[in-house]
Amino acid sequence: MKRSTPWLLSAPALCLFVTLLVTPLLLTALLSFNGFDPNTGVKDGEYTLAHYATVFTDSYYLGIFWRTFWTAGLTTLICVLIGTPQAYVLSRMGSPWRSILLLVVLAPLLVSVVVRAFGWSMLLGPEGLINQALMALGIGRVKLLYTEAAVLIALVHVMLPFMIIPVWTSLQKLDPSVAQAAASLQAGPFTIARRIVLPQVLPGILSGSLIVFGLAASSFAIPGLLGGRRLKMVATIVYDEYLHELNWPQGAAVALTLLVANLIVMLSYNRLLERRYQKALG
Template sequence: MSAASPRTTPYLLTAPGVLFFAALLGFPMVMTFVLSLHSYDFNTGIQSDWTLANYADVLGDSYFHKIFSRTFGLGLLVTLICVLIGVPEAYVLSRLSSGWRSVFLLVVLGPLLISVVVRTLGWALFFGGNGILTMTAQALGFSDEPVSLMFTFAGMTIALVHVLVPFMVISVWASLQKIDPQSEDAGLSLGATKFTVLRRITLPQAMPGILSGSIIVFALTASAFATPAIIGGRRMKVVATAAYDEYLSTLNWPLGATIAVLLLLANIVIILSFNKIIERRYAKVFE
């Protein structure tokens, strides 16, 4: 049997991974898209016809416009806050000694060892009308009435930042670890201030980590279900909870599949656009 040529070797090596990916992720996505092209009747269930009516319903309904706007607005806000918290935290971690770095990495990654549902329920106890937030506000004299962030946009934002900021820290910290400390020392030796070194040398080299962390946080926020379902409830629906309701409450699977497909497509478009903008502009910003 003849050996594979150098041109075909990479394809042969990646073929098992591609097939595995296609079987576990690609096939369900294709089936979801096919399901979204069928209509639904509340008396007879899913129909065998082919139609784009579900996409027309979602794209033309102001109710879904509001849900999608809330979802992506939440994603942008959570991503921005995670950048503001995670980048300085990662920078401090990169400057710590190995012993202290291990301790604080454990502190940062510790929440990831706990279920998202458990952490969100903890925030629900904190945000509730009779929770710690209310007791603290009343003890300090800020309010005599119950203070609650349940079923609010602010409550969802705080809970999702707590869940997702470790992903930002790890992404940025990985980029900072690749920076040669001598480049910063060279800048200081040439008369640059520490702020100038940070702006002109450190941040540009950390931008790949900030970009990848932002993409991860935004994608996870836009598709999050457990935290918005518990903290936001029915009052503050996002796309994931809307799709869930269509699947399990109204049993309109084609409409739920349509919402899921549109969420995926919107995520892809936003992430690719963001990636292109950052790649073109971030180098100029820090010149």
């Protein structure tokens, strides 16, 4: 009875997990192997690898996957460079300024991502506030909307809280007296940051990077609204295949390829940083 108790207690969560995640993934995987005819639709009972062959051999899909992961990686890098110092400043602040800054960091999460994307489209548009300021300075109008830069700016804005919070949580475990002791032993600020602070915040950077990369690579609303019809990413392609082309098997194949590629990149990144973290502690 004692051995079965943990399984009985976790049974509701396991059932929910299987029903809401595993079952839809299995059905999507099965759908991705179905044949497809533009005239009749999905062919039940007929299975093929043609959809995956198209994903891995067509330069159109390969280019979209490259753009997606390049944008997600660049978003993650910028969030690390901006979010880590901001989390450090947040951890060193006292009341009530820490609560105020924390509210500022979390405030964007209270607004729908679609609303934020529309806000950026108004700022970056031809008649937006940024272009009006550039024209007032005599620089002239610059095309910002429907570019990779617009997608990148909005993704960084949306994903930054997911980087700041894990790093800030890691910094809560850092004993300030350790850094003070290092400073008393004539250690410089760079040495303190590299030998004391960085090993402590590396787990937070790792977890935040994984969250930001995964969310950025699978983002749909921001690329769809700020990238336009020409600047596509994988999530927008899945949407088009399902609702515009009605090629559900092809859309399922693209979606599962994105999932597997995302897992490979994130697990490899996790293994690499864990090794460096263990070496730093050693």
